[in-house]
Amino acid sequence: MNNNKKKEDRAAMEISYYCQNRQCQIIQKKSYVLKLKLDDVMDEKNIAQMYCPHCKTELKTEKS
Ligand SMILES: [Zn+2]
Numbered sequence: 001m002n003n004n005k006k007k008e009d010r011a012a013m014e015i016s017y018y019c020q021n022r023q024c025q026i027i028q029k030k031s032y033v034l035k036l037k038l039d040d041v042m043d044e045k046n047i048a049q050m051y052c053p054h055c056k057t058e059l060k061t062e063k064s
Contacts, residue, residue, distance in 0.1 A: 013038040017050055017059035024055035034059055 019025065019032035032052045050059045 015061060017061055018063050019052035019055065019057055020060055021052065021055045021057040024052060024057060028054060031063070032059075 014035045014037055017034040017036070019028075025031050032054055034050060051057065052059055
């Protein structure tokens with residue numbers, strides 16, 4: 001039981017990257033969000049810069 005609960009908590013540890021482009025938000029009807037599991041990222045500082053697939057704007061970890 002306790003083990004399962006722990007797994008869920010870990011899975012919930014995600015980093016969200018948001019598209020900051022207002023024009024893109026209007027076209028897409030919402031902000032593009034890319035979610036990565038913390039396990040996949042390992043070291044946030046070493047991660048490559050990511051870009052929105054729609055408008056090629058840099059994704060940022062905080063909401064605009
Ligand atoms: Zn975008």
